[in-house]
Amino acid sequence: MKYESQKVAYWFFATCMLLLSLQIVYGFIMAFAHMGYDGLHPWIPFNTARATHNNLLVVWLLTGFMGAAYYIIPEESGRELYSVKLAYVQLVSLVLVGVIAIAGFHMNWWEGRKFLEIPRPLDYLVVANVLLFLFNVGWTALRGKQTTTTATVLLGGLISAALLYLPGMITFDNLAYESYFRWWVVHLWVEGVWELIMSGILAFLLIKLTGVDREVIEKWLFVIVGITFLSGIIGTGHHYYWTGGPRYWLMLGGVFSALEPLAFLAMAVYAVTMARKAQRNHPNQTALLWTVGCAVLAFVGAGFLGFAHTLPQVNKWTHGTLVTAMHGHLAFWGAYAMIVLGIITYALPEMTGRRLYDTASAQLAFWTSNIGMVSMTAAFAVAGITQVYLERKMGMDFLEAQKATEVHFLGLVLAATLFTTGITLFIYNFIRYGLPVARAERVPGADDAVPGAWAEGAAQ
Amino acid sequence: MLSKSQSRRFFLGGTILFSLIFLGLTVDTMRQIPERTKARNMNESVVRGNHLWTGNNCMGCHTLLGEGAYYGPELTKVYTRRGEAWIRLFLKDPEAMFPGQRRMPNYGFSEQEITDLIAFFQWAGEIDTNDWPPEPDLKVSAAAAAPVPEAEVPPAPAMYAAVCSACHAIGGQGGAVGPALDTIGQRMDEAQLVAWLTDPQAIRPGTAMPKIPLSEAERNEIAAYLAARR
Secondary structure, three states: OOOHHHHHHHHHHHHHHHHHHHHHHHHHHHHHHHOOOOOOOOOOOHHHHHHHHHHHHHHHHHHHHHHHHHHHHHHHHOOOOOOHHHHHHHHHHHHHHHHHHHHHHOOOOOOOOOOOOOOHHHHHHHHHHHHHHHHHHHHHHHOOOOOOHHHHHHHHHHHHHHHHHHHHHOOOOOHHHHHHHHHHHHHHHHHHHHHHHHHHHHHHHHHHHHOOOHHHHHHHHHHHHHHHHHHHHHHHHHHOOOOOOOOHHHHHHHHHHHHHHHHHHHHHHHHHHHHHHOOOOOOOHHHHHHHHHHHHHHHHHHHHHHHHOOOHHHHHHHOOOHHHHHHHHHHHHHHHHHHHHHHHHHHHHHHHOOOOOOOHHHHHHHHHHHHHHHHHHHHHHHHHHHHHHHHHHOOOOHHHHHHHHHHHHHHHHHHHHHHHHHHHHHHHHHHHHOOOOOHHHOOOOHHHHOHHHHHHHHHO | OOOHHHHHHHHHHHHHHHHHHHHHHHHHHHHHHHHHOOHHHOOHHHHHHHHHHHHOOHHHOOEEOOEEOOOOOEOOOHHHHHOHHHHHHHHHOHHHHOOOOOOOOOOOOOHHHHHHHHHHHHHHOOOOOOOOOOOOOOOOOOHHHOOOOHHHOOOOOHHHHHOHHHOOEEOOEEOOOOOOOOOHHHHOOHHHHHHHHHOHHHHOOOOOOOOOOOOHHHHHHHHHHHHOOO
């Protein structure tokens, strides 16, 4: 860490931990409801739990991206953040909007549009909030000493994500139009511009953690995001097969979606190669574990499992079943949750000046949460395939087919318990680091042990 | 080997090219959607129904055109699958239709709102979805096991056809959720059937058979029809 203002990221990351915990609670509510234990139904019906679970995911990831940007942009631009106070105002207002939105979900105040459930008035507040954020980091970058590719890709991703939120705010009476533009937001976010953000953070972490030449890392960064957009933009077509769009989307969506795993494969190969090329061992190996793990699981979850059901001849049967939940969980976890947890793991020792990485519990947090999430994905896969065969292929009544999947939700709950144990350990470690400390107030001598000193020394 | 400026050009060039193609396809899709969704049939009732659909986040449990959540059934073809009378009855009290099973909140819809939702489902069911959802291709035909040929069954009362047949089959025609009723007359007489239809839970607590709000005339008509199925 070079600049005191980077510490503002800490509070964004702390918010992430809180929102992630809450997201898990709502996940359990839904899993139990699927098993037939729906005791909370009068207060938290399934659609409330579902909207809360999904929106908490989106908000904690965005909060994590913002925290990452507040940490990375000053360092990459070579100056303090434009305004720390503005960053705090932005965080508090974001949390306020989030709290109102979630309270609204419990009072039937929402728009029934998957992932974009927050009601219109709150949409405008989100836009204002994001403009505040973009202004703060954007101005910092513009007035910085240097412009790096990593910072440009990260900022480009954040700005495009903000712009792409707007098509989701157009109101339509026709379901088919509404669905068409909803995917502009959701698909072009997660299979487009969010990958820019992810790649930007990934490149930053690889530069810091492996000591490989920045030029090499950034060159391949462009190739990867290039492949992402080459396949991902028209790949949006896999959402247009059955929603009222013309038939040509079956062919276009099928072909371009089949190319989408390539970007993730390239990213995995890239991260693993850079990690192996590391010139020396950075002391924070746990952060490197999250970084490389992210690239690998993003390929498995988003790339491979996405491909597994986007071909039209498969999707015809799996569309609108639990198979989608199977892909969704590992994709969001691998590509986005892990990159946020990675940057947190890297930044915490930097911000607090405490050297608590590579402890058994930090490593255990990584392995337990990952094994838990992969097992959850397997449980969803079995439930989903069961549903596809019983309901879609054999024509069994919906509720009867659902009864047959109840046992797989028991498996899901067990796997989710393992996952939750991992996240609990991660949060335990987060808390152990304590609050960020100003550099001048750090224990004398402790600074030498901070990996930041290593990375900065290596860069000079 | 590739230089950094070449890789940047690859990124910018590819992104701009494919964005333009995507925009072109979007314009064409926008042009085709009104015809493919039969937008001319979207009257005010359909639009109001659409707003009820989104305003209550029905997508948080159900899918429509396969989009939404997987806790409730797919509803694209619900109008043809269930019919108007069944949907009307169901929406008035969703839990009553599936006692003791997965629950749906009762939104307290008015008659007009239910009419709007039904209009919306009817319209949505006619969208050209490129033949989705597909017909089950591994279906075991219920008709093959039916003991009574279809031709021998006299026409059923209107309410039976609209509601009961969603779960029960006669002559192989109808749902498979409840038992087939081809020989129900051998097990129950007309009075027993009336009592059963009046309050199934009172006769067999815990049964999945819902208490259908029928008028006395409708109940008697259905009981007489079923008592004759021997």
